[in-house]
Amino acid sequence: MDQQRHTQKKLDNGNIHTSPKISTHLDIEVHGAQVYSHKVLEEFQEEVKYSIDTCKIRGFSEAGSLEVTTVRDANRDRNYQVTYCQDTFKATCSCRMLERKGIICRHVIWIYSSNGVKKIPELYVVNRWCKDEIRMKMFDYNGEATEDVDIIDGKQIAMSVMWSEIHKTVAMLMGKLKADVDNFSSVIREFKEKLSLYGSPMNKQQQLKKIFGCSASQDITILPPKQ
Structure with a gap:
């Protein structure tokens, strides 16, 4: 447990006091670097780069405030359906990466970039991937909080x-x-x-x-x- 706490504190220190390298010109990547821990940011940056290099539009339709776009992913050689709402910034993709991993996929990033969205919507910023995540308190067998808590009585x-x-x-x-x-x-x-x-x-x-x-x-x- 001591080793785990030491490793966690070391990672927290790196997240707070070091700045990751930005690899693209997209503002949404800059926002990801501000909120995500370094480990999660690496995966998010990969999706950002793929959104620029491999994603192209193949079809488009509208239904009220909803836009349904067919995005061609050249890297995977497949088409994906992205539904986007201009009013709420909500977006869903048929690849289901957000549901599986907790970060938005390259196809949604491409749609956001096309619509001038510069930040990840708060709805899709999962707390457990953030650099300022609030840890849950730990308790011993007597139900007493251990020393590794925010408030010490x-x-x-x-x-x-x-x-x-x-x-x-x-x-x-x-x-x-x-x-x-x-x-x-x-x-x-x-x-x-x-x-x-x-x-x-x-x-x-x-x-x-x-x-x-x-x-x-x-x-x-x-x-x-x-x-």
Whole structure:
């Protein structure tokens, strides 16, 4: 978990403090670089470049405010139907890339560029792909928020200070006489006895019961396979 948090923070730092290279003249790519994380932006930029290089119009019809355009994708050697609403900027494509991956496809990008749309509509900016995504809080088995949250309450600060003091004290005992270690151990035992007045800590089975809301089954029906 520590490694995952470290990797996530490293990626977040890169998203915030570095600027990706813009590869085309389209304003919609610039907007993508402003909202998307670097990893997702790479895929979005590929769609932007393909929209310029491989997409051509093959048919067009109107129904009120809706425009239905047949777009030829030379790279895939196929035609796709793109429905676009001028009033709401909503667009759907028969390739269904938006539904599958959460980013607009080259065919929709081509339609937006043809209609002078310079930004990705907010409706199609998926939060989980954004560089400023708000992470969900993480909780331990007691239902308490961990330290990796946006807001830290007074209890968490006090617990952190207490752990720091314990670690510093143990570090001071390194290389000391056995008598000093024994004295410290006796203090810890007295401290544990005082804490016992607030109830004993939960064992593993109790922790699992609190998480899942039920006790573990005593009938074991799934066994390790024979070698």
